Amino acid sequence: MEIKKPRPTIDIDSKTYWDAAKNKKLMIQYSLDTKEYFLYSKQLTNTADSKNVEWREVSGKGKIYSYTVVHAPAGPAFKDDTPYIVASIELEEGARIISNIITQDIENISIGDSVKVVFEKQDDEFTIPKFEIVK
Amino acid sequence: MDKKPCIVGVSDFPLSERGRASEGNSELTIQKYCAEEALDQAGLKLSDIDGIAVAGMWGVPGPGLMQPNLLVEYLGIKYPKWIEGTNIGGSTFLVHVNHAFQAINAGLCETVLVLYGSLQKSNMSRVLGDRPALYSNQFEVVSGLPLPVGAYALAAQKHMSTFGSTRETLAEIAVSTRSWATMNENAAFREPLSIEDAMQSKPISSPLHRSDCCLVTDGGGAVIITTEAKAKNLKTKPIYIKGFGECNSHSSINYMPNMDKLEIATHSSKIAFEQAKLNTTDIDITMLYDSFTITVLLTLEAIGFCNFGEGKDFVRNQRTAPGGDFALNTNGGGLSYCHPGMYGIFTIIEAARQLWGVCGKRQLEKPVNALCHGTGGVLSSSTTLILSNESN
Numbered sequence: 001m002e003i004k005k006p007r008p009t010i011d012i013d014s015k016t017y018w019d020a021a022k023n024k025k026l027m028i029q030y031s032l033d034t035k036e037y038f039l040y041s042k043q044l045t046n047t048a049d050s051k052n053v054e055w056r057e058v059s060g061k062g063k064i065y066s067y068t069v070v071h072a073p074a075g076p077a078f079k080d081d082t083p084y085i086v087a088s089i090e091l092e093e094g095a096r097i098i099s100n101i102i103t104q105d106i107e108n109i110s111i112g113d114s115v116k117v118v119f120e121k122q123d124d125e126f127t128i129p130k131f132e133i134v135k
Numbered sequence: 136m137d138k139k140p141c142i143v144g145v146s147d148f149p150l151s152e153r154g155r156a157s158e159g160n161s162e163l164t165i166q167k168y169c170a171e172e173a174l175d176q177a178g179l180k181l182s183d184i185d186g187i188a189v190a191g192m193w194g195v196p197g198p199g200l201m202q203p204n205l206l207v208e209y210l211g212i213k214y215p216k217w218i219e220g221t222n223i224g225g226s227t228f229l230v231h232v233n234h235a236f237q238a239i240n241a242g243l244c245e246t247v248l249v250l251y252g253s254l255q256k257s258n259m260s261r262v263l264g265d266r267p268a269l270y271s272n273q274f275e276v277v278s279g280l281p282l283p284v285g286a287y288a289l290a291a292q293k294h295m296s297t298f299g300s301t302r303e304t305l306a307e308i309a310v311s312t313r314s315w316a317t318m319n320e321n322a323a324f325r326e327p328l329s330i331e332d333a334m335q336s337k338p339i340s341s342p343l344h345r346s347d348c349c350l351v352t353d354g355g356g357a358v359i360i361t362t363e364a365k366a367k368n369l370k371t372k373p374i375y376i377k378g379f380g381e382c383n384s385h386s387s388i389n390y391m392p393n394m395d396k397l398e399i400a401t402h403s404s405k406i407a408f409e410q411a412k413l414n415t416t417d418i419d420i421t422m423l424y425d426s427f428t429i430t431v432l433l434t435l436e437a438i439g440f441c442n443f444g445e446g447k448d449f450v451r452n453q454r455t456a457p458g459g460d461f462a463l464n465t466n467g468g469g470l471s472y473c474h475p476g477m478y479g480i481f482t483i484i485e486a487a488r489q490l491w492g493v494c495g496k497r498q499l500e501k502p503v504n505a506l507c508h509g510t511g512g513v514l515s516s517s518t519t520l521i522l523s524n525e526s527n
Contacts, residue, residue, distance in 0.1 A: 006264075008273035041271045043390040066296070066394050068288035069341040070281055075264020078279040086280040088289055088389050098275040098389045111296040128277060 005077040007126060013040050016055045021127040024119045028095050030056040037095040044096060060117030062091040062131070069106060089115055089131055100130045109133065137364035140239040141373035142232075142522065144177035144359035145484040146170075147321065147473075148252070154323030154352025154473055155256055162193040162355075163209050165252035169357035170210060177359055178370040179246065181210055184359075186217035186244035188231035191251055192260075192476050206250060217244035223383060224511020225424055228358070228480035229518035233379035235360045245362055252355035253475030261351045261476065271387040281340055284348060284427070286388035286513035288340040291429035293394035295342060298444035302342055304451075305428035306333035309346040309470055311456035312425060316467025318457065318497035323352050324471040347428040349468075354475035356484050363526070374487045375523045377413065377504070380406030383516035391514055399517035400437035400508060407506075407519040415440050418521075419502035420489050421461070422482035424510040425468040434508055438519070462499050465489060479509035483520065490524040 010018055013029075017039060020027035028039040033050035037058065042048055067087035073079045085101040102118065103109060115131040122128060146169045151157055156165060166189070174180060187203055194200030203220045206212075217238045219231050228249055235247035255261050263284065268276035280286065294300050310330055316322035333346035366373040380403035385391050392398060408414055415438065423434045432446040440461070441449040455463035464470075466485040469478040486505035488494050503525055509518040 005279070006268045006276050008268040008277050009270075010273075011270075014273060039274070041385070041387070041390045043385050044392065066289040066293040068280075068285050068292060068343075069338075070279060070285060071338040072263055072281055072284070072340060074276070074279045074281040074285070075262065078264065081279065084279060086275065086278045086285060086289075088394070096389050098278055098280065098387070100278050111293065 003077045026060045037093040058093045062089045064113045065090040102132045139363040140236045144173035145487045146172035148355035156353040162252040165355035166250045169355045173357040184248045186247035188219035188249045190222040190227045223516040225477040225479045226509025226511035226516045226518040229509040229520045236376045247360045249358040251480045255476045256353045285340045287427040288343045290394040297395040300447040304447040306330045307450045308428040309333045312468045312470045314456045316471035319467045322467040322472040349474035352473040354473045356480040378407035378411030378521040381518045388513045397433040397437035403517040403519040404438040411521040418506045420505045422507045482507040
């Protein structure tokens with residue numbers, strides 16, 4: 001029996017992100033008060049008191065903030081993918097996003113590498129924004 | 136100052152081979168055993184308890200775990216005046232002691248029992264991929280980040296990139312901690328470990344390997360806090376609570392402000408040191424939550440035992456091992472003694488025992504001041520507690 005990978009429990013703070021991904025767009029939140037971008041939680045910004053927040057499309061370009069090569073998978077659903085990379089990406093606009101880095105050269109990756117978004121369709125309902133290295 | 140709160144009893148649950156509780160135990164029997172042991176040590180009875188603090192990963196699923204209700208019922212504690220069930224991960228029990236201090240000091244209650252119990256090894260309940268993709272962690276769970284190890288791996292990679300720490304740095308911590316565990320009869324892993332063994336252990340989530348990760352065991356513990364006035368008539372010498380601090384910043388590792396600096400530990404320890412009127416050089420024994428080797432490295436730097444980035448030099452040449460000049464995690468830590476899921480209470484238990492001078496082969500020479508530090512979640516919460524066997 002195929003073991004399914006986890007799907008996000010989509011809520012009002014993530015719906016636009018996941019919906020936009022289906023249309024090959026990367027959208028995150030933006031505070032008109034502090035002019036800062038963020039996705040979901042406000043901790044990396046100074047927007048705690050900001051109520052003027054909207055969704056904006058962003059470039060999808062950024063750098064690797066940190067990463068890990070996973071050898072012990074997050075459950076059986078990810079076993080066939082090992083070793084795979086999970087990274088925290090710092091977007092040009094400032095926000096951080098966690099996703100996978102898609103590369104054939106898993107040993108040759110460093111913090112600070114430039115990356116750009118690619119959209120990996122899982123099925124008609126679900127697409128994950130992932131990243132690839134920009135040479 | 137006769138209300139001054141102090142620790143008067145501690146206990147940890149005896150584990151058999153590889154960190155298991157003997158068959159037939161429940162989380163409740165584990166905690167009952169620990170409560171009775173700690174009470175006996177102090178010369179107290181359960182009927183003396185008028186405040187209770189408990190947290191864990193056990194309980195009746197559904198409407199909420201409500202652990203304080205079940206434990207008060209099961210142990211037969213009559214009408215506690217103060218109840219604490221905060222859960223901020225493995226750092227929780229230091230917060231329970233901090234809050235018990237405040238409650239006793241304010242006269243809200245007199246004698247508090249802090250309890251923890253876990254059967255996570257026997258129940259095989261710990262896996263890397265069981266967390267739902269919910270709230271802020273939905274992005275990392277969908278990406279297959281193994282939790283919690285993958286989160287700590289991201290911090291370790293960032294620290295190495297920024298400061299030039301290496302896998303050897305982390306191996307120093309794993310090896311020194313194991314050396315302490317060889318002198319703790321209740322430790323799950325007592326075979327000596329070499330730097331080479333650690334370097335060659337299996338990769339889990341780079342740069343972390345097996346030897347960088349805490350154990351998965353059963354276990355439990357208890358800590359009893361009461362007033363100095365009451366402590367005068369008890370069997371143990373009081374351990375004074377000199378200072379404490381707490382702070383938190385995130386739930387998903389992606390929102391840790393700087394993954395190479397555990398700033399919340401800087402905040403919590405600063406508050407604790409100021410309250411205690413002590414500084415790092417006054418500390419004789421340091422008990423840092425070692426969920427992973429990187430946790431120790433980040434915490435040493437953040438508390439100020441060395442500057443940011445100097446941890447790699449600080450731990451070099453087994454400085455924190457038995458016989459070294461910095462006594463760290465003398466019970467063998469979560470890396471080699473036990474790690475039932477929320478290890479924080481064991482930092483307090485070992486510190487109290489060292490300050491009482493009852494640690495046998497691993498006993499330090501007349502320690503006076505101890506620093507305990509808890510880290511919960513994925514470097515999410517920090518709690519610091521400074522203890523002393525001297526009242527002033």
